[in-house]
Amino acid sequence: MTSFDAIVIGGGHNGLVSAAVLAKSGRKVLVLEAATDVGGAARTEEFAPGFRVSSVAHLLNRLHPDVVKTLELERHGLDIARGDFVPSVALSQDGLPLVLHGAYGEVLTGAGSTEQTAWKQLRAQLLRYAGILKPFLARRPPDLSGMSLLETLSLGQTALALKKLGKEDMRDFLRVLLMNVADLLDEQLADDRLKGLLAFDATLGSHLGPRSPTSLLGLYYRLAGEAGGTAGAQVQPKGGMGAVISAIRAAAEKAGVTIRTATPVARIIVEKGCAAGVVLDSGEMLRAKTIVSAINPAITLLDLVGSREIDTGFIRKVRNIRMKGDAAKLNLALDRPPQFAGADAADHKGRLVIAPSPDGVERAFNPSKYGEFSPEPVMEITLPSLADPSLAPDGACVLSAVVQYAPYALKQGWSAGRAKFLKAVMAQLEVYTPGIGKTVRYAELLTPADIEARYRMPGGHWHHGELQADQILMSRPVSGWSGYDTPIDGLFLAGAGSHPGGGVSGAPGLNAAKRIIATKG
Template sequence: MKSYDSIIIGGGHNALVCANYLAKSGQKVLIIEALKKFGGLAVDREFFPGFRANTASALNQFSEKIASDLNLSSHGFNSKTDALKNIALDLSQNHVYINEDSVIGVSETDAQNFNQYKSLLKKFADVLKPFWLKSIPRLKNENIKDLLTFVEIGLKIRLMGKEDMREFLRVFSLPTRDLMDEFFDSDLLKAALSWDALIGSSQAPRSPNNSILTLLYRMSGKHQGHYYIPNGGIDSLIDALVSSAEEAGVEFMSETLVKEIIIENSQNGLKAIGVKTHNSEEIKADRIISGVDPKQTFINLVGAHNTEIEFSNRINRLRSNGYVAKFNLALSSLPSFMGLDSLRGRMLIAPTMDSIEFAWDDTKYGDYSQNPVLDMIVPTLFNPSMAPEGKHILSANIMYIPYQKKGGWSEEDKNELTEKIIDTISQYSTNIRDNILHSELLTPLDLETEFNLTGGHWHHGELALDQMLMMRPTYEAAQYRTPIDKLYLCSAGCHPGGGIMGAAGYNAAKEIIK
């Protein structure tokens, strides 16, 4: 029977990154993926004959270090593309255009304040940036290298200078609304800048806690938080990760659902020794690395009977219900949006911060938003091969759509929500409805079913202060290790979190190779 140094469960981008580093260090690695194709939420799926869409449809923070370490450009990944401007759509066609370093369509005061806002947040994002590609040590740790990480964090913050340090400590836990109100007058601008602090979380503009930290996390990307679509689309990143892993000797098994992590008793307590697949095949390895979400890993694959009760309770209590739905349209031709010359940007429909807050209010009591807010792109403008010639797709993220709807999700609910979304977009585009050949709505529950992702959460678990850093996913399973010997984690459910970044996969590999 074949045996491996490492088996990675799930073939998302984090698993692919982890596999690359492990194989390059000399390990024999097998990745097992439930779906036909690798890439997780970044994979492209045909949602209507001839029309393909990725759930994660644009990049904003994929690590340049990983791209360069793995020489992904030699495998066809070309990230040298301009950032997408964010276009905050206005019903009176006074749209606001947000570029990396400037904003157009607002008062002179707002435009000047934008520069101040950007330079302040960029400074803060730069301080945090090195820590996303590092394991964050447990607090009670006597290892000198780990202690130095804490010293480094403290020092970086202190070296900003007294005023900036105070400002950083004040700002990072502010509700997004307060920060935006401090800087700007334009409702559209405030709502658009809030968006990346909130999307993927159960936070709205008035929520305190960590939304600014999430914004700073996203701003660590090469375009300061702006999205981009690489030449060749998101697929080119996934294809490059697969090709480089293949070159390093990684083996791939697709259309295979892992049903169980095989655990045995050893001198060190419980130890992971292999996996059992849906067709009862057992495959052994020296270590098992889970690239799937923490709840699935511990509750379904390890089994609560193999963990301490306190630990399984903690895992059960992880907040991992998603609030973002994916909405794809197959279009017969490029729609026009009122007052827009070009659709080469990320368009936002969220007129005010209150519109986002009200959308959240509906959802927190178990309904979906009656007036959804959304962002959308037309990926075929960057990668025409995603639709038949001359045709297009529109890909949108809708907030806030609960995983658990009061009374459960029915087809009627989904049809009603689909109509609401199309009505919302139609306020800005008079011909979109006539162009629709097909629509697809993936609620967080659908994302759970499609990708085996518990709760359908953007980050595999809420990115909140109590589920971050050395507490991600929980204190006992941080640093990519788990209470079970030889069982590791490498997905977005670990530090630093989700988004197509690769950091969790990278950090896990570094911990394993240590």
């Protein structure tokens, strides 16, 4: 049997980051990826002849600076410049759009002076409050049952940062922390276009509406991310998200990581309560005393380890992780670029959001609670081939959209409901860019069930578990086991289902690798 110091299951971005960091520490590391290529849901894939698109994630807004620095990603081809920040464009049916320029609205256009002033104040407040939470997302959650000196100091630094806000700001931070986003927006803003955009961003990818308790946390999570060293910024990488994966892979291979694709793992070997290796689908057995799983925690623990090896109470917690996705991905191959009403050329290179108001987002959410979809879905649209013409044939265009709310467990089933949902999405697009339907050469709609099957994400949830108050920080993936460890000695979790969650950040992979190095030397 071949042996390694560490075997990483899953070649998504978190798995590659974890493998690279472990290899840089002098370990012999193997990555096993079930698909034919690495990258998971952040690949760049051809979905129609000559048309390529970022698979699920299509914007980069949370790649952690420590990942960029530790892996020297810029030396391996990652190129993110401040000038690449894409605007957020809140589309309107009956007027000009509202546009947040730069790093999430450093400049706001399309609104009156009173609204611009109100937004400037709210944006500054949101970034301050997200800054309080940001350090928690960048490190292992504290173990409240037995905090180390370093963890105690970290919590102390957070308390100091909170105190530095001042009495009024600190009181308001605590007041709004678990608030719903719609109430906060109604307090401070008047423009429905702006409020709709913020409500959409706060709930994107979650089974929440703007009026759901704690929905404001989603906006903090977004603003705690960054691109190019700037909080709230977002970019469309040239070459799609696959370009980011290529840089991470290059860093991993430079560090000495061995990568095997098309190599599914059938079982994690456990001997006397300790991880000892893996058995592949082919029957091949590989040995390692450290196993890092960068795939879904439920698959890892329930399927690859098995309930017989783990305490019943822990298994019960894992089985009850909420992870039913609520977002679909639409890829369109178009004869020519669409023209969204009122949007100029620069707007078309940004993210165009159809979310007319917080109530509009809430109405789109309501049917999903009962296994149905709205006839007026809300969505985030990009036209990546405008910024990178290599993604489409000459004169043609790629449209990539993330569509809320597409319930995983559709009442009528996706076999019957797919065509109806696509028709609803296209009808909504026609309202904002009339005639687009006549330019469609090919349409690919990935429902949560499709995302589950193609990318091995249970429930089709890109966070591998809801990012809600009871499933974050010290309760991610489950309470008592938030620090990347598992009940199996030598088995660690490093995927989006771990702290701090999903998005192309690399933070779970980096933090898990640091934990392994700290505990195993």
